[in-house]
Amino acid sequence: MGATAVSVELGRKRIVRDIDLAVRAGEVVALVGPNGSGKSTLLGALVRDLPLAGGTVALDGEPLASWSSTELAMRRAVLPQHPVVTFPFTVGQIVRMGRAPWAGTAQADDDDREVAEALDATDVATFRDRAFTALSGGEQARVMLARVLAQRTQLVVLDEPTAALDLHHQEVVLETARKRAAAGDGVLVVLHDLGSAAACADRVALLSAGRIVACGPPDQVLVPEVLSEVYRHDVEVLAHPVTGELLVLPRRDWSPPSADL
Amino acid sequence: MSAPGTTGADVDGDVDLEDVVAADHAHVRPWVLMAVLAVGLVVATIVAIGIGAFHASPGEVLSVIADRLGLDVGNPPGPLLDSVIWDIRIPRVLLSIVVGGALGCAGAAMQGSFANPLAEPGIIGVSSGAALGAVAAIVAGFTLFDTWSVAGAAFIGGLLTVALVYVASRSNGRTEVVTLILTGVGINALTGAVIGLMTYLSDDAQLRSITFWTLGSVAQATWSKVLVVAPIAIVGILIACTQTRKLDLLSLGERSARHLGVDVERFRVLMLVVIALLTASAVAVSGIILFVGLVVPHVVRMIVGPGHRTLLPASALAGALAIVVADTIARTAIAPSEIPLGVLTALVGAPFFLWLLRRTRARQGGWA
Numbered sequence: 001m002g003a004t005a006v007s008v009e010l011g012r013k014r015i016v017r018d019i020d021l022a023v024r025a026g027e028v029v030a031l032v033g034p035n036g037s038g039k040s041t042l043l044g045a046l047v048r049d050l051p052l053a054g055g056t057v058a059l060d061g062e063p064l065a066s067w068s069s070t071e072l073a074m075r076r077a078v079l080p081q082h083p084v085v086t087f088p089f090t091v092g093q094i095v096r097m098g099r100a101p102w103a104g105t106a107q108a109d110d111d112d113r114e115v116a117e118a119l120d121a122t123d124v125a126t127f128r129d130r131a132f133t134a135l136s137g138g139e140q141a142r143v144m145l146a147r148v149l150a151q152r153t154q155l156v157v158l159d160e161p162t163a164a165l166d167l168h169h170q171e172v173v174l175e176t177a178r179k180r181a182a183a184g185d186g187v188l189v190v191l192h193d194l195g196s197a198a199a200c201a202d203r204v205a206l207l208s209a210g211r212i213v214a215c216g217p218p219d220q221v222l223v224p225e226v227l228s229e230v231y232r233h234d235v236e237v238l239a240h241p242v243t244g245e246l247l248v249l250p251r252r253d254w255s256p257p258s259a260d261l
Numbered sequence: 262m263s264a265p266g267t268t269g270a271d272v273d274g275d276v277d278l279e280d281v282v283a284a285d286h287a288h289v290r291p292w293v294l295m296a297v298l299a300v301g302l303v304v305a306t307i308v309a310i311g312i313g314a315f316h317a318s319p320g321e322v323l324s325v326i327a328d329r330l331g332l333d334v335g336n337p338p339g340p341l342l343d344s345v346i347w348d349i350r351i352p353r354v355l356l357s358i359v360v361g362g363a364l365g366c367a368g369a370a371m372q373g374s375f376a377n378p379l380a381e382p383g384i385i386g387v388s389s390g391a392a393l394g395a396v397a398a399i400v401a402g403f404t405l406f407d408t409w410s411v412a413g414a415a416f417i418g419g420l421l422t423v424a425l426v427y428v429a430s431r432s433n434g435r436t437e438v439v440t441l442i443l444t445g446v447g448i449n450a451l452t453g454a455v456i457g458l459m460t461y462l463s464d465d466a467q468l469r470s471i472t473f474w475t476l477g478s479v480a481q482a483t484w485s486k487v488l489v490v491a492p493i494a495i496v497g498i499l500i501a502c503t504q505t506r507k508l509d510l511l512s513l514g515e516r517s518a519r520h521l522g523v524d525v526e527r528f529r530v531l532m533l534v535v536i537a538l539l540t541a542s543a544v545a546v547s548g549i550i551l552f553v554g555l556v557v558p559h560v561v562r563m564i565v566g567p568g569h570r571t572l573l574p575a576s577a578l579a580g581a582l583a584i585v586v587a588d589t590i591a592r593t594a595i596a597p598s599e600i601p602l603g604v605l606t607a608l609v610g611a612p613f614f615l616w617l618l619r620r621t622r623a624r625q626g627g628w629a
Contacts, residue, residue: 049516073522084514086376087567097510101522147513151521 001046001076001155001186006055008038008045014053015041016210023155023186028177030197030218031190033207034231039190040081042207043159046188047078059155073101077151081159081190083144088131091143095119095128098150107152118150121176123169137164145173149180156180158189162196174200198222198246206230218246289564291571298578305582306358309589310350314596317346326351348484356482356490357588358581360543361553363494365580367539368554369561369572370501373508374532375438376515381555382540385445385533386422389452391544392475394418399470400459411474412486412545419541422448427533436529438515477548477603479588490542497539498577504532505569512567550603552610553580559617 002022008015016038023029033039044050046057048064057064059075067075077098085094095118099111119125122142127135132143141164148156158177162170170193177187178200191197197204198218205215206222208230214221227235227248234251311317317325325338325346338346364382371380382388398414430436430444460471507528510518519525540554558576565571584602587609591600 047520049519068522069519069524070522073520076520078517078520080514080517084376084517086378086512086514087562089509089512089567093509093568094513097513097521100506100510103506 001057001059001188003046003057004055006042006045006057007053008041008050009053010041010050014210016045016207017054019055019212021046021205021212021215023188025154025186026181026184027202028181028187028189028200030201030204031188031207032192032194032197032204037207037230038210039207040159041210043157043188043190047076047157048072070101073151073153075153076155076157077148077153079144079148079156079158079161081163083140085132085140088133090129091124091132091135091146092119092128094132094143095124095146095150098147101151110152114150114152118146121149121172122146123172138166138169141165142169142173145176149176153185155186155188158187160190160192162191162193170196194222194227194248195246198248222246222248288566291565291568291575294561294565294571294575295578298575298582302358302578302582302585305585305589306354309354309357309585310346312589312593313345313350315341315345317342322346352484352487353479353482353588354585355487356479356546357584359487359491359494360479360547360550361581361584362498362577363490363539363543363580364550364553365557365583366498366501366573366577367536367543368580369558369569369576370504370508370532370539371536371554372558373569373572374511374529374536375441376511377438377442378559379555380442382536383449383551383554384442385536386426386448386452387419387537387540388544388549389449389456390422390425391415391419391541392549393422393452393456395474395545395548396456396459396471399467399474400463402467411470415474415545416541419544420537422452423533423537423541427530436526473601474548475603476601477550477606478591478599478601479547479584480592480599482546486546490546493538493542497535497542498573500535501532501539502570502573504528505573508532508569508573509567548603550584551607552614553583553606556610556613556617557583 003019006019006021007017019042021029021031021042031039031043041050045052048057059067059072064072089097092115095115096111098118099108099114102108102111116125119128122145124139124142124146127139132140135143141161145158145161148158156177158173161173161177165173174196177189181187181202189201191201201218203216204218204221205212206226207213213230214226222237224235224237227237231250236249236251238247238249239245240247307319307322310322311319321338321342324336325343328337328343329347367382371382371384372378392415394414394417395411397418398411426441426445426448427436429448430441432440456475460468463471507518507523510521510523511525511528513521515525543550557580558572561572561575561579565575583606587605588602591602591605594600
């Protein structure tokens with residue numbers, strides 16, 4: 001998927017402008033940035049939820065507008081930020097909905113296997129028969145991710161997939177994203193945690209005030225000077241003493257809880 | 262349990278929830294419900310045909326039907342029995358089935374296509390528009406073709422009003438659900454006012470017709486009405502039943518449904534047309550019968566779960582069963598008078614609806 005000179009307006013206000021961003025097969029691209037920087041708006045435009053005020057978005061070299069909804073759904077899956085399910089469908093039914101685009105095609109034969117794999121990958125197989133509406137927030141988020149995985153598309157777009165998750169399940173999601181990329185799919189993921197972005201992304205796009213201020217490998221984008229300015233907070237970036245992995249830490253001038261108490 | 266802190270708390274919470282949900286989700290298998298409803302409907306139909314001022318046993322009812330179908334029943338039924346059963350009761354019960362089936366299915370389709378458990382065909386103006394058409398026809402004195410002119414005007418009024426609501430709520434090629442529903446509320450208020458005005462201007466005889474019509478009834482059933490409305494209802498229900506997968510997807514929200522390949526805008530238009538046809542045809546021959554379209558799908562969903570593949574046909578069957586039973590009660594409870602059917606369904610449906618609201622509120626902590 002490639003975006004060229006994309007601008008989006010909400011109301012009369014231009015929220016993002018002149019964005020160039022590509023997600024290629026086999027890579028994970030993380031979209032990061034402070035609250036209100038336009039991440040969700042940009043994502044909305046990239047997945048055709050919002051109209052473009054300028055520029056183009058292409059998938060497989062064709063403009064997004066030229067694909068039918070079903071053709072798009074066979075090529076690209078989208079995880080929404082806030083899961084919505086109106087009626088008390090079971091987890092199994094919801095994950096199976098991810099197979100809907102393939103109904104009537106040869107791939108529909110794989111439905112059972114894909115659903116089972118997606119349930120396992122997100123660790124929700126044990127509550128397959130429970131109602132989605134009765135699950136906790138983190139469980140709901142994982143079920144929605146399972147639905148997206150079951151769709152089996154060459155491009156996966158995840159809007160804050162780790163936001164509601166505990167530490168273990170955050171890692172499961174990041175690992176899943178990497179696995180999909182290793183299998184040749186493209187993954188675009190919005191993340192708040194810069195350390196997670198550093199850990200799982202091939203490239204990081206840093207968005208600030210509606211523009212991409214830096215885009216490239218994590219160690220080139222996640223540098224203290226840029227982050228401190230964008231987030232308006234002093235940020236340190238360290239290399240893990242053993243693995244060399246990037247650690248992004250906010251500098252704290254307030255005193256931590258005292259151990260003496 | 263290796264995970265510390267919040268994870269542990271989460272797991273504890275889940276155990277409690279699991280018991281609740283397990284109890285709640287002892288859903289009946291779809292084919293069991295369908296079979297029970299189908300058998301129930303057949304039995305209720307035969308019993309309802311027999312009950313009334315002129316009583317007939319199920320055997321007599323069957324012998325009349327068999328005789329009319331040209332089967333040799335040995336002992337042919339008398340002319341009075343034949344006339345009461347064949348010319349009066351059977352059309353009335355069949356019309357109940359058609360009207361109930363159309364309203365139940367339309368309600369389920371409406372809730373599904375707007376992903377809103379409170380959606381009801383009346384919200385988009387079908388019923389009030391149909392009422393306006395009917396009242397206008399009555400007041401204008403279109404009695405030329407007897408009840409047909411009123412039914413026709415109701416049908417056209419219902420469809421025109423839906424079209425108006427849809428066009429008025431559309432902007433930038435999209436229809437937002439909340440806007441659609443609020444536009445419906447506005448249009449409903451407007452049609453209500455115009456109906457009030459016409460009622461005020463009508464004479465006594467017209468007033469009686471208007472009241473009869475707005476309170477809902479299948480008392481004016483005839484074979485010809487059944488034969489005109491039944492095909493519309495059957496086609497509408499069949500079309501709706503081919504769209505059940507998309508209805509399921511819409512409960513994930515408009516955007517997710519689109520990302521799973523549903524052309525949401527076009528799909529909604531199709532469903533609106535089907536819902537409007539079903540409701541308008543039902544309302545045209547029966548007047549306004551409240552709460553069937555709202556309550557029946559909820560009951561069915563509780564029994565069999567939310568999947569539309571079963572929900573739509575089961576709601577049609579359950580709606581038909583509900584109206585057959587309700588109309589039988591309406592015409593026998595205070596015989597020789599009749600309780601208006603629409604009044605009876607509202608008397609039962611409204612308290613049920615309120616209970617449903619409270620139950621859902623207690624469960625989900627209110628509506629978003």
